[in-house]
Amino acid sequence: MSSSAFVQIRRDLHQIPEPGFGEVKTQRYLLDYLERLPQERIQIKTWRTGILVRLSGTNPKRTIAWRTDMDGLPMNEETTYPFRSVHEGFMHACGHDMHMAIALGLLTHFVQHPITDDLLFVFQPAEEGPGGALPMMQSEEFAEWRPDCIFALHIAPEYPVGQIATKPGILFANTSELFIDLYGTGGHAAYPHKTNDMVVAASHLVTQLQSIVARNIDPLDSAVITVGKIVGGTKQNIIAEKARLEGTIRTFSMESMQRVKSRIEAQVKGIEAGFECRAEIDYGCGYCQVFNEESLTAAFMDWVRVACPDVELIQCQEAMTGEDFGYFLSEIPGFLFWLGVNTPYGLHHSKIEPDEGAIAVAISLVSRYFTWLSTQPVEIDRGATR
Numbered sequence: 001m002s003s004s005a006f007v008q009i010r011r012d013l014h015q016i017p018e019p020g021f022g023e024v025k026t027q028r029y030l031l032d033y034l035e036r037l038p039q040e041r042i043q044i045k046t047w048r049t050g051i052l053v054r055l056s057g058t059n060p061k062r063t064i065a066w067r068t069d070m071d072g073l074p075m076n077e078e079t080t081y082p083f084r085s086v087h088e089g090f091m092h093a094c095g096h097d098m099h100m101a102i103a104l105g106l107l108t109h110f111v112q113h114p115i116t117d118d119l120l121f122v123f124q125p126a127e128e129g130p131g132g133a134l135p136m137m138q139s140e141e142f143a144e145w146r147p148d149c150i151f152a153l154h155i156a157p158e159y160p161v162g163q164i165a166t167k168p169g170i171l172f173a174n175t176s177e178l179f180i181d182l183y184g185t186g187g188h189a190a191y192p193h194k195t196n197d198m199v200v201a202a203s204h205l206v207t208q209l210q211s212i213v214a215r216n217i218d219p220l221d222s223a224v225i226t227v228g229k230i231v232g233g234t235k236q237n238i239i240a241e242k243a244r245l246e247g248t249i250r251t252f253s254m255e256s257m258q259r260v261k262s263r264i265e266a267q268v269k270g271i272e273a274g275f276e277c278r279a280e281i282d283y284g285c286g287y288c289q290v291f292n293e294e295s296l297t298a299a300f301m302d303w304v305r306v307a308c309p310d311v312e313l314i315q316c317q318e319a320m321t322g323e324d325f326g327y328f329l330s331e332i333p334g335f336l337f338w339l340g341v342n343t344p345y346g347l348h349h350s351k352i353e354p355d356e357g358a359i360a361v362a363i364s365l366v367s368r369y370f371t372w373l374s375t376q377p378v379e380i381d382r383g384a385t386r
């Protein structure tokens with residue numbers, strides 16, 4: 001199949017973004033495609049809204065896995081595309097449509113050009129939350145086909161098409177969601193002394209939270225606290241009895257994650273005392289860091305430099321993004337790399353339009369890498385993951 005077929009697949013998937021564990025139409029679309037492929041060497045299993053596809057090799061010594069995520073984000077799309085999302089309030093703004101099209105392109109390539117090793121394609125739901133990687137990895141379905149190594153990519157708006165970036169070791173941060181509910185006493189806008197205004201309390205808290213990164217974390221370490229959503233109040237002349245902050249915490253070390261959480265808890269206690277209100281904190285879902293297995297990543301980087309003159313490899317710095325692919329890497333050697341898609345809008349932006357030329361780049365690069373990897377001796381050190 002030509003790469004334009006996978007561009008069309010990406011566009012089809014772009015139109016039907018769905019929330020984590022709600023990827024019902026996406027799963028159906030993928031299964032329909034998979035069922036149309038020659039079936040001789042394919043086995044397919046579903047797990048919740050995810051899919052596992054095993055392709056048997058010609059003389060397997062190991063199983064090499066490729067993972068894609070599947071879910072969209074709850075946001076309104078503002079691209080110029082004629083194939084915009086038809087699911088109002090949802091958008092593929094993190095490239096998972098591109099990731100899935102690339103995974104199908106790879107799978108199709110290996111159906112047509114078998115290699116010696118077995119391949120496992122992991123279509124994983126709920127990367128944006130609540131996290132599909134950990135429960136999928138712990139499932140019986142995955143255990144039965146557990147791979148020896150696992151790889152993934154993520155689109156990178158800031159790099160041109162033809163460039164990829166990665167590094168051995170830590171690539172993405174530890175994450176924790178953050179939800180804080182504030183409960184006070186509402187009332188008439190003209191009688192503030194008879195109320196505990198949760199809009200004012202929430203505003204103080206959002207501002208105070210910023211001091212944690214500035215004043216409680218070693219400046220040579222890194223941490224992020226982002227409050228991405230505030231909900232509070234019902235009308236402009238009613239003092240709000242409730243407010244809710246929704247955010248996320250990012251750190252490179254688990255010690256810093258604990259430190260940030262304990263400072264948040266102290267500040268929230270202060271808000272309770274200062275505003276005579278009650279607060280509840282919920283940390284939602286948390287992901288472990290993406291730690292690229294060092295020797296496999298270094299060998300991949302050397303291989304790209306020597307064998308792929310068409311691809312420009314950058315050794316990048318770690319980023320504060322999160323990815324539940326980190327759970328796979330905590331047990332199975334592998335790595336993730338950034339794929340350049342050249343767009344001025346960042347991930348999670350309502351106007352992001354990744355350059356679809358990157359789909360062919362990724363299929364070509366990863367298919368050559370897996371073909372080469374399957375010719376290499378099996379010397380994957382399971383103890384080398386963190």
Ligand SMILES: CC(=O)N[C@@H](CCC[C@H](N)C(=O)O)C(=O)O
Nearest residue numbers: 128129175176177248321322323
């Ligand atoms: C690649 C990417 O953008 N991943 C998300 C993961 C979100 C995890 C969780 N829902 C959270 O917000 O903490 C990211 O925001 O980095």
